[in-house]
Amino acid sequence: MQKPWEKYHSPEALTFDKTNIGNQTLAQMCREASRTYGDRPALTTMLPTGAQTTITYAELDALSDQFAGYLREDIGLAAGETVALMSPNCIGFCVASMGIAKAGCINTNVNPLYTAQELEHQLTDGNAKALVIVDLFGDKVDQVVGHTNVKHVVTLSLVDFFPMLKKAFLGFVLKRVRKVVPDISTPHVRMSDALARGRKSIAGKDVAAYAKQVKPSDTALLQYTSGTTGRSKGAELSHSGVLLNAHQGYLMVEDEVKDGAETALIALPLYHITAYVLIFILGMKLGSHAVLAPSPRPPSNLKAAFEKYTITWFTGVNTLFAALLAEPWFDRRMFENLRFCGSGGAAQQTGVALKWQERTGIGINQGYGMTEISGVLTLNPPSDNRFGKVGIPVPGAEIRIVDDDGYEVPLGAPGEVIARSPTLMKGYVNRPDATEEALRDGWLYTGDIGVMDADGFLEIVDRKKDMILVSGFNVSPGEIEDVISTVPGVIQVGVIGIPDDKTGETPVAFVVCVDEGPTEDAILGACREVLTNYKIPRQVRFVDAVPVTLTGKVLRRQLREDYLN
Incomplete structure (x- = not known):
C-alpha cells in the first residue's frame, strides 16, 4: 500500500535501495568525482574581502591523496584511528576530510569556536x-x-592554496597586521608542509590500499551532538550512512539540480552534519562547484560571493535569511539563478520565508533532520513547498508518531517522532546508556513532538526535549548548568531557552544562591572561560527556588511556567 507522501517521489525514489549507491565509501566517492569531473572547479575559498582561490576535482583528489600519505606514512597512523578536524569552511577542511577518509581513518569534526x-x-x-x-x-x-x-598537530590556514605571493601577503596581514593568528608552542606541521611530505611518501605507492579494507558499514565520522543532560556525545556514522543520506537528499530535489551545473554557496559550517553531508558530499557526487564562506557573520561576508558567482544552490538557517533580507546590498538579481534554497537546523519562520520568496522569487524548502540520522530525515518537496511544515520523509526513511507507550497516534494528533533509515547511526561512542535510550528495536526516538497530516507532511510542535536552538546550533542546558554549578555560592541552577529576535532562542539561567552570593558578572565570567559564545546565557535571573524532581532533575517546563508566564 502506497504511503500518502510517496506520490511526491520519483520512480527511483519509490524503489530506493541502499545497494544502488555505486560509491560505497567516501574515499571511493572522491576518486570517482575526480574521474568524472576532472578539471571542473570543485572548491573555492572566498574571503570576505573578495580574495579567492579555487582547486579542481582532480586537484582535490591529488591533494587528499597526499594528506592520506602524510597520515599513514609520515606519522604512522593506522586504519581506524581517529583524526580531529577543527576548521571553518575552506579548501583545507575539504582536503583534510577526504585525506582522512582515504587514509582509512575516522574523522571527527570539531566546532572551531x-x-x-x-x-x-x-x-x-x-x-x-x-x-x-x-x-x-x-x-x-x-x-x-x-x-x-x-x-x-597540523595547522591549516584560510589562505592555504592561494598563489604563493598572494598567500604570503594575506598571511602577513592576518598574522602581523590584524594579529588574529596566535603563536603556538606545541610542535606542529603546517598543512603545506604535510602535503609536501605526503607527496614524497606516496611516490610509487597505491594510496587506495590504505582504505582497501574499509567497508561501507565502517565508521566514517564521529559526529558530536549536544545532549540535554551534559556534554556532547559522538554519533558513529558509517560511510554508507553518509553517502545514502546525500542520495536521499538528492532524490528529493533531483528535478531542481543538474549534474555538473551547480554553484553552491556554503555558508553553513561544514563541521555541522547538514552542510557536510547535504552540501559538500552531495555536491561532490553531482560535480558541483562549492564556494566556501569561512563565516557568514556579519552577512556582508557573503556579499562578494553573490557578486562574483552565479549561485544556484543556497542553504541557510532562519536567522541567516532574516539577516540577509536586512542587508542594504541585498538585491534580487543576485538570486535570480537560484534553483534550490533550503533551510534546516532550526524552525524556519513563515514570515521570513514569505519575505524571502517575495524578494528573491524562490521559496525556502524547510527540512528536518539530526546528526543521529546522518543528516536529513524529512524535506518539503519543491513541487509542494508548505511553509510551517518540515516536509515528508525522504526516500528509504520511515517515520511514526507515537504516544508515551510507543503506540501510533491518529493522524493530526501530536506525539513523539521516531524514525528509522539505512542512514541511522550505529550508536554513541562510549555511551551505551545513551545509545540504549535513543535506539529501540531499530527506531530512533528523537524526543521531538510532531504532528503528521493526511498527506504525510510533518510539523514539529515542540523542541527536542529541552534543547535550546541558538541560530540553528543545539545548546545543552545541562552543560551550562554544570558550569554555573561550580561557581562558589550557587545552590541551584536551571537553564532554559527564551525567544530571541536575532538568534531564535537564547539561554537564560535561573540561579539560587546563598546570601551575598556571586554576581551576574561572576557567573557569566565562569561561563566565558569554558563555553562557546553562543552557549553563554544572555541573562542571569536570581530566584528563590528552581523546580526539580525528587532525583534533582530540573523541571524545565515548570521553570518556564513559574517565571516566564
Missing part, C-alpha cells in the same frame, strides 16, 4: 591521535593536547 575545555572533551572522548586545526584558533592546542592522546 569551541573553548579549550570543549575541545579537550571531544579529543579525549573520540580518542583522537591527530588534530588538524585552523591557525586562527591554534592557541587552544597548547592548553589541550597534553591532556589527550593527540600526538600530531
Whole structure:
C-alpha cells in the first residue's frame, strides 16, 4: 500500500535501495568525482574581502591523496584511528576530510569556536591521535593536547592554496597586521608542509590500499551532538550512512539540480552534519562547484560571493535569511539563478520565508533532520513547498508518531517522532546508556513532538526535549548548568531557552544562591572561560527556588511556567 507522501517521489525514489549507491565509501566517492569531473572547479575559498582561490576535482583528489600519505606514512597512523578536524569552511577542511577518509581513518569534526575545555572533551572522548586545526584558533592546542592522546598537530590556514605571493601577503596581514593568528608552542606541521611530505611518501605507492579494507558499514565520522543532560556525545556514522543520506537528499530535489551545473554557496559550517553531508558530499557526487564562506557573520561576508558567482544552490538557517533580507546590498538579481534554497537546523519562520520568496522569487524548502540520522530525515518537496511544515520523509526513511507507550497516534494528533533509515547511526561512542535510550528495536526516538497530516507532511510542535536552538546550533542546558554549578555560592541552577529576535532562542539561567552570593558578572565570567559564545546565557535571573524532581532533575517546563508566564 502506497504511503500518502510517496506520490511526491520519483520512480527511483519509490524503489530506493541502499545497494544502488555505486560509491560505497567516501574515499571511493572522491576518486570517482575526480574521474568524472576532472578539471571542473570543485572548491573555492572566498574571503570576505573578495580574495579567492579555487582547486579542481582532480586537484582535490591529488591533494587528499597526499594528506592520506602524510597520515599513514609520515606519522604512522593506522586504519581506524581517529583524526580531529577543527576548521571553518575552506579548501583545507575539504582536503583534510577526504585525506582522512582515504587514509582509512575516522574523522571527527570539531566546532572551531569551541573553548579549550570543549575541545579537550571531544579529543579525549573520540580518542583522537591527530588534530588538524585552523591557525586562527591554534592557541587552544597548547592548553589541550597534553591532556589527550593527540600526538600530531597540523595547522591549516584560510589562505592555504592561494598563489604563493598572494598567500604570503594575506598571511602577513592576518598574522602581523590584524594579529588574529596566535603563536603556538606545541610542535606542529603546517598543512603545506604535510602535503609536501605526503607527496614524497606516496611516490610509487597505491594510496587506495590504505582504505582497501574499509567497508561501507565502517565508521566514517564521529559526529558530536549536544545532549540535554551534559556534554556532547559522538554519533558513529558509517560511510554508507553518509553517502545514502546525500542520495536521499538528492532524490528529493533531483528535478531542481543538474549534474555538473551547480554553484553552491556554503555558508553553513561544514563541521555541522547538514552542510557536510547535504552540501559538500552531495555536491561532490553531482560535480558541483562549492564556494566556501569561512563565516557568514556579519552577512556582508557573503556579499562578494553573490557578486562574483552565479549561485544556484543556497542553504541557510532562519536567522541567516532574516539577516540577509536586512542587508542594504541585498538585491534580487543576485538570486535570480537560484534553483534550490533550503533551510534546516532550526524552525524556519513563515514570515521570513514569505519575505524571502517575495524578494528573491524562490521559496525556502524547510527540512528536518539530526546528526543521529546522518543528516536529513524529512524535506518539503519543491513541487509542494508548505511553509510551517518540515516536509515528508525522504526516500528509504520511515517515520511514526507515537504516544508515551510507543503506540501510533491518529493522524493530526501530536506525539513523539521516531524514525528509522539505512542512514541511522550505529550508536554513541562510549555511551551505551545513551545509545540504549535513543535506539529501540531499530527506531530512533528523537524526543521531538510532531504532528503528521493526511498527506504525510510533518510539523514539529515542540523542541527536542529541552534543547535550546541558538541560530540553528543545539545548546545543552545541562552543560551550562554544570558550569554555573561550580561557581562558589550557587545552590541551584536551571537553564532554559527564551525567544530571541536575532538568534531564535537564547539561554537564560535561573540561579539560587546563598546570601551575598556571586554576581551576574561572576557567573557569566565562569561561563566565558569554558563555553562557546553562543552557549553563554544572555541573562542571569536570581530566584528563590528552581523546580526539580525528587532525583534533582530540573523541571524545565515548570521553570518556564513559574517565571516566564
